Amino acid sequence: MFELFTDYTLRTVAMGAGVLGIVSGVLGSFTVLRHQSLLGDAISHAALPGIVLAFLVTGSNAPLPLIVGAGVAGWVGTLLVRAIVRNTRIKNDGALGLVLSVFFGVGLMLLTYSQSRPDASQAGLDKFLFGQAAALLRNDVITIAALGGVAIVVVALFWKEFKLLSFDPEFGSVLGFRMGAIDVLLTTLVVVAIVIGLQTVGVVLMSAMVVAPGAAARQWTDRLGVMVCLSALFGALAGVTGALLSSTGAKLPTGPMVVLSASAIVILSLLFAPNRGLVWDKWRSRRTMISAGPQERAGRP
């Protein structure tokens, strides 16, 4: 652990993973509250063809073009999901599944094709599948921090609108807000949160970074503000832990390590959070049963 303060590479990795954890934690809170957990999965998988296309077009593996490619593809994916839901009888979950698998399939095909080309051998595009935190450079961290910072500032500005969108969008529209536009804005920010994590965590498991911190944070609080902050904290914790585990040890891919860290946080929260935690719940209901008799078990409304 001490190496964190001395080892330059390790510090870079930890910072990158921490920042992306914060950003995905903040935006993940809203996707969890809007029951859109699958959206992150669709966006991250849909980003893969964008990454490879961006590489094939620009011929470079500099972070920004690849992130832009990922973002555009992820964004197009979400628009497609909306269009499918609106114009066909396919429901949201089906549309997400369709977009996810088709885009990811195309992405894998393009990836295989690009790797068969001689000049692409050391581009390292395959690290986008499961993530490779050790490959993070200072440049990458700056890109992550800049994009993530903008996303968080936008969330702070439109806090009220995003709360309205998450709780009661129809009422928001009656109030005169253009909820469609707010939805697109929030979804765009989710896309940003996801694409900045792809290099580190990978397209396959990045959605865990969007779901897990928010789900864990919800267990501990009944205030949106506290939840978003806690979620950012959990996201940072999972990101740093996962990245460090993968970059110190046997060169394990980062995605699975991050997901394992995040899962640990979720499990602890599900079990031990006051009020909502399972352990607490059991203890309380047992106490109620003892004091009030079995027929008056206190439940949540």
Next chain:
Amino acid sequence: MAQTPSMRRAPQEAFTGATARPRDLAIEVMDLTVAYRDKPVLWDVDMNVPSSALMAIVGPNGAGKTTLIKAILGLVDISAGRVLIAGRPYEQQRRRVAYVPQRGSVDWDFPTTVLDVVMMGRYGALGWIKRPGARERQAAAEALEKVAMSDYAHRQISQLSGGQQQRVFLARSLVQDADVYLMDEPFQGVDATTERAIVTLLQELRDSGATVVCVHHDLQTVTEYFDSVTLLNVRRIASGPTSDVFTEENLRATYGGRMAWLKTASKTEPAQD
């Protein structure tokens, strides 16, 4: 927010005549048709709601009652027809229209407090980006007082009973400070005491000059609570003062064959006061 005097103090007798000028009407629905895919939910509906009316929208399940409210509010796409609020298109009158959705339309496990939900009613007046402050807090606290929910201001909303949730939504619409209130089943799942309190509140709103339209389910209380009524079953069957429109014949036309239980209902309901 300027209020036209004609809206606030429009005469109750706007019903009575063909002389009623359009601006005495709080809501005008003309030839409204709404369809989901190829199935019409509302067909060629006309409805005029005079200012200072307390109107019930009544009809069987699937009659399009909620859709009618949502169509007035621009929440569903309309296939044909027009809606005017105080003589002008709804888009120009948003601030004058408040909305109480069905209680079940939101997730009450959302991490927020009662006071916070009520303050949402002020967001429209605040506009983009601006945060609610002391004034909004004050308005929300006053509205909670009106619905007897002051003690619950800082509760998490998941801890509320159905009747309390309903009162929170009501308070949220009150802070919108509107001229027209559209409510989707405001009595759904509330106990008798709360129902009385809500009715009194709605009547006070009406008496202060506002127009209130409620989707309502309990036929037995229509004449007691509401001064006007619209009977709806995809088409508009009848609309007007309760005493004229709420007849057995019209009810039969609205509910079709399912009338056996209605008969007893209307008999146990002699003209209230």
